Amino acid sequence: MISKGEKIDSGFTLQIVQDGEEKEVTFKELLDRPAIVSVYMRNNTGGCDKQNQSLAEHSSWFDEKGYNLIAISKDTCGSHKKYADKLGINYTLASDPDFKFARAADSIVEKKMYGKTFEAPSRSAFIIDKDGTVLATIEKINTKAHAEELKALIESI
Numbered sequence: 804m805i806s807k808g809e810k811i812d813s814g815f816t817l818q819i820v821q822d823g824e825e826k827e828v829t830f831k832e833l834l835d836r837p838a839i840v841s842v843y844m845r846n847n848t849g850g851c852d853k854q855n856q857s858l859a860e861h862s863s864w865f866d867e868k869g870y871n872l873i874a875i876s877k878d879t880c881g882s883h884k885k886y887a888d889k890l891g892i893n894y895t896l897a898s899d900p901d902f903k904f905a906r907a908a909d910s911i912v913e914k915k916m917y918g919k920t921f922e923a924p925s926r927s928a929f930i931i932d933k934d935g936t937v938l939a940t941i942e943k944i945n946t947k948a949h950a951e952e953l954k955a956l957i958e959s960i
Contacts, residue, residue, distance in 0.1 A: 861950035
C-alpha cells in the first residue's frame with residue numbers, strides 16, 4: 804500500500820457522480836483541495852452501507868475542514884445515483900471497475916469468498932493533498948465508525 808509522504812499517480816480517469824450529475828474526470832481534477840478517498844466494495848451491502856452512512860452523516864464536517872470527500876467502488880454511475888438518493892449522499896461517488904485508484908495506491912489485496920480466491924481493492928481510506936501526496940492512510944477501516952476514525956486522523960495531521 805502507498806505510504807504517507809509518497810505521491811499517488813493522479814493522471815488516470817474515473818467516471819463520477821457529483822451533485823447528481825455523471826461525468827468523466829481525471830483523479831487530479833478531484834484534488835482541487837485535499838481529499839479523503841474511501842474505498843468500499845459495493846453499493847447496497849451491509850458493511851458498505853454502514854461505511855457510507857457514517858460518511859454521509861458527517862460530510863459537512865469534512866467540507867468545513869476543507870476536504871473533498873470521495874467514495875470509490877466498482878459500481879456504475881447509474882447505481883451510484885440511486886445509492887446517493889437512497890442514503891442521502893452529497894459527496895462524490897466514483898465508479899472504478901478497473902481498479903485504477905487501487906492500482907495507483909498499491910492497495911489491491913487477495914480476498915477469499917465462497918472458496919474462491921480473487922484480487923480486489925482493500926477496504927481502506929486515504930487522505931491526499933492537492934499535489935497528490937498521501938498525508939495518511941487507514942489500511943482497514945471500521946465501517947460503523949468510519950467518519951469518526953477519519954476525523955481523528957485529520958485532527959492528528
